[in-house]
Amino acid sequence: MNFKGKPQPVTIPRAAKTLRRTRIQEEKEEQILEAALDVFSASGFRGSTIDQIAEVAGMSKPNLLYYFRTKEAMHRALIDRVLYTWLEPLRAFDAEGNPEEEIRSYIRRKLEMARDFPRESRLFANEVLQGAPHIEDELKGPLKELVDEKAEVIRAWAKSGKIAKCDPYHLIFSIWSTTQHYADFDVQVRAVLGQEHSGEGRFEDAARFLEQLFIGGLRPDRSEA
Amino acid sequence: MNFKGKPQPVTIPRAAKTLRRTRIQEEKEEQILEAALDVFSASGFRGSTIDQIAEVAGMSKPNLLYYFRTKEAMHRALIDRVLYTWLEPLRAFDAEGNPEEEIRSYIRRKLEMARDFPRESRLFANEVLQGAPHIEDELKGPLKELVDEKAEVIRAWAKSGKIAKCDPYHLIFSIWSTTQHYADFDVQVRAVLGQEHSGEGRFEDAARFLEQLFIGGLRPDRSEA
């Protein structure tokens, strides 16, 4: 897996002797991964069953296992596919841009992803929460490299006084956690806000608050110059 | 369950005809809940098995089921016990105190809990992440009430100009998410920081950054007065 090049499908059905993927293969694999995302994101790997996924996908269990040999293979394929798009916002973080504007739009993009792709967020949350047994290598390798790279950008901004001096890693963690919170802890957020504030407006409220928090919190210290 | 009074053990072993709890009961229940916390926090409810818990607890499965009739009962007891202490920091939030100092110490306390009780944090994270099927009532009732109360305090501080005008609910969410992140996403944090920064010092770094972020981000707007 890599974080910089585009992901490519690698699944080869068990019975397929040809190398070319048929139309049916594409459709069914799509259908299965869609269902798997539903189930894995809601119950985690261990808590999910092939039968559940098969039911959601609307096909028989053996049929599903024709396309993905094992439960692990399905999970693996799903993670591979989602990981690339999930890091898109961080990758877009531009060293040449205006720091305040870059941070603002990073927050906004992450928040949009939490709103539009909550299952993807929960898939990762479940995985990491349970010790990341299937993606540890990706975290320690490519993810760390990407974060290291962007942390260096932030550090440079701080050094040149464009933003306040701060630990870039913990800044990134904070943006991750605050934004993904709205996907991962959705039930709690809804419960606390109550019905009256649980509409889609809450994402606008969240965006406004988070921008205020981060832009304000990172404003260059006035006591130095 | 209540969030304001102290929790009290209510488990009654299936075979116990007396009302008094014996020494053995106390010890074994303690032992079981300790093991259950290990397992549930690592795999979520659906992903955990009674056999796993029994093994960790060092006793036979039927013996464990003698003290807790069902898997649900164990989970319930665990949640009940942990929920009270988990909200202690928010409860300590003092309307009469100095706003900046209250927020600072709230962050610090939450961060300390993430460091000292990561399993408890993950237990809730797993539960909420998977739709909070067992604690929905607690979230919508007592938790919401507690948060509502503290949100009002924050709103008053903002109104009187002691801190910047902001949405108090999203402020609380942000503190929750940023601090608990270090428990719930521990593997990821370690992976990204690398071995060199994954020691206990990272909690000091995190505390410093978060205080800077929140105190700076909530500083009363200088353009008003």
Add this chain to the structure above:
DNA sequence: TGTAATGTTTACCAATCGGTCAAATTATCC
């Protein structure tokens, strides 16, 4: 249109799941 490759289903498997039962063991208390 025939046929070989691809796709689907039914029936099934051993292992594990949550949980029960009755018998055996241990602690408690008079």
Add this chain to the structure above:
DNA sequence: GGATAATTTGACCGATTGGTAAACATTACA
């Protein structure tokens, strides 16, 4: 010390788990 209650265990249950075998159906292509 003996009766009685509390605790522990091994054997077991039906349901569900991940996964297989092989027969059957469909598709693609010459």
